[in-house]
Amino acid sequence: MEKKWWQKEVIYQIYPKSFYDSNNDGIGDIKGITQKLDYLESLGITMIWICPIYQSPMADNGYDISDYYQLNPEFGDMKDLDELIERAKEKGIKIVLDLVINHTSDEHPWFQDLLKNPEDSKYRDYYILKSGQDGMPPTNWRSVFGGSVWEPLKNTNEYYFHSFGVKQPDLNWENKQVRNELYKMVNYWLKKGIAGFRVDAITFIKKDQNFDNLPADGADGLVKCTKKARNQAGIEEFLHELKEETFTKYDCVTIGEAPGVPYEQYGDFIGDNGYFSMIFDFRYADLDVASGSEWFKRVEWNVLDLKKLIFKSQTEIQKVGWGANFLENHDQNRSLSKYIKEEENRNFYSATMLGALFFYLRGTPFIYQGQEIGMTNFKRKSIEEFDDISSIDQYYRSMNEGFSAEEALHFINLRSRDNSRTPFHWNDQEYGGFSKVKPWLGMNDNYRSINVEQQEQDPNSILHFYKKIIQLRQKSECLIYGEIEPILEDHPTIVAYKRKYYAEEIVCYFNFSCDEQKVVLDDKFDVLLDNYKEDKQTVSEQEYFLKPYQALILLKQGESHHE
Incomplete structure (x- = not known):
């Protein structure tokens, strides 16, 4: 590319x-x-x-x-x-x-015109309208924020479509x-x-x-x-x-x-x-x-x-x-x-x-x-302390699905967009x-x-x-443009990968645990970045112990550092 x-x-x-x-x-x-x-x-x-x-x-x-x-x-x-x-x-x-x-919003002039004049509005086809069936919405689809995707158009047998909130009618891209x-x-x-x-x-x-x-x-x-x-x-x-x-x-x-x-x-x-x-x-x-x-x-x-x-x-x-x-x-x-x-x-x-x-x-x-x-x-x-419409919907929907009010609140606290x-x-x-x-x-x-x-x-x-x-990314072509190659793919707590750009190779280790983890280095490296304040400028072929939550970014020695 x-x-x-x-x-x-x-x-x-x-x-x-x-x-x-x-x-x-x-x-x-x-x-x-x-x-x-x-x-x-x-x-x-x-x-x-x-x-x-x-x-x-x-x-x-x-x-x-x-x-x-x-x-x-x-x-x-x-x-x-x-x-x-x-x-x-x-x-x-x-x-x-x-x-x-x-x-759009249901307060957009297009939709407002449709509400005032459902039969003849020139914006009628700007939105998705369907007739209800036997007093029921056109389909049984649920919106992303909960409830039916269909909302009745007042004083008609028609409904408008909203993938998200009731106040967010979908535009008709077919038009x-x-x-x-x-x-x-x-x-x-x-x-x-x-x-x-x-x-x-x-x-x-x-x-x-x-x-x-x-x-x-x-x-x-x-x-x-x-x-x-x-x-x-x-x-x-x-x-x-x-x-x-x-x-x-x-x-x-x-x-x-x-x-x-x-x-x-x-x-x-x-x-x-x-x-x-x-x-x-x-x-x-x-x-x-x-x-x-x-x-x-x-x-x-x-x-x-x-x-x-x-x-x-x-x-x-x-x-x-x-x-x-x-x-x-x-x-x-x-x-x-x-x-x-x-x-x-x-x-x-x-x-x-x-x-x-x-x-x-x-x-x-x-x-x-x-x-x-x-x-x-x-x-x-x-x-009552939440603002996000999605969180409020998820709270009530959790309880509809059989969870207690305490459990529902727990889910929302974990995940709320607020x-x-x-x-x-x-x-x-x-x-x-x-x-x-x-x-x-x-x-x-x-x-x-x-x-x-x-x-x-x-x-x-x-x-x-x-x-x-x-700063490190912005001065390294390898970290911007280099290919990525996952390593240690089966290790349960270390995430590691190489970035390669021409002759340059940067190896990145991340210890995703609160215990030390051993890695074996296959070469001599310059330390580009380490979130532990160590004085080590280089590390060699050896066993290296990553400290808890350590991030270690290494440049393979003997290779040009693209800047």
Whole structure:
């Protein structure tokens, strides 16, 4: 694969509502991001992906857009965004926005017109409408956020389709006019000077046009809509057209959120002529649950399970294209709480080991806000404390499936998307320096001990180690472009791999346990990075004992270090 500019990027994901509140209304905003650009520059990142900032009633925190061309006033206005793009550019930082084109908000003018005038609205075919059957919805499909995908259109026998929340009606991609409207909007934003898009829920845009029932898979008598409304045959025509009408006209980067795509199809999505620059693979991120939308079906896993999923993903992506590597995001719980099971082991070593493990995989690395200081899950005492619509649905659905209220709350605390959406910890003052007033979502109590200000002053902090992780990758062509080769594949607690680029070979060892583990080195190596502060500059052919949660990055000696 020829080199592309976006392969070198280090992407930092911002959840704007929770990053930094510049005007003290309890809600993070665009000016807040601009004011923290120095921090992001010192971290070493080169690109920011901002979750949706468009006009929205915020039923799903901005993933329900009521106007694609306006910004939500709580985040700021277009002048604020222009200033952010400009100021970031001066620092060599690019901006990527979220692109949400599977659905709109039910408060979008198109849908509002349809509600007022269901028979004759010119936007009638912009959405998916079907007649009910004997007072029942058209099919027995369950939405991702629970309940039927069908919602009645008032005063009619018709229902509209929503893969996600009731306030997020799906657009009818079968309608060419809808597609043209969306392409026009995409080009508007690319002209504005953004570097590209993270493309939300894009595998949902094609539905099985038969709209038939399936055997139920839950106590609610419904069946997951993903079987009929995700990655369906024919989607390739839409994705190809989207790319041709928009992305290819600009040298932009596109990161697809593309769940449900089997590895055999990855070539279509991210190959040389793929629809996107890269896509996220969620298989390892969802290893603790039966599926991303059924948190109460917990899955026991061990390090070997995680390692197999990571390496399978890496090997399959390497065959055809480029990956987007992430530990956590706005739809996941905190990685330190998920991957490090014992609370007492969630410390500097495990956080830095995890960071380096994911950072040096082949692909473009993503850091989610707060990951670089080791932010963790919180624990809420009642369902009333949650904001996320998916968490609230999972809580009640767990109880419908026979679990107690205590068990249901436990599942939600483990997995809730609110875990990663708590306000960012800037310092140990009240509300973590995020705001001077009570934030929109409750803080994680540990902000007094886990925050940026303390870690900036401590050279042995997680934050400082993340800076080193980034610096090392950015000056090593091998760690950016090199092929990946898994090693020690059957070891129960060590994750290890080689990166190879021309004559250069870098070997990466990660001890995923709280016990020492022996490895045998087959050559003489220079130590590029070690999360234990040792003076050793080289290690030779010998038995080496990895300390608990040690990350060790080694360069095979006698080979040029591409810089």
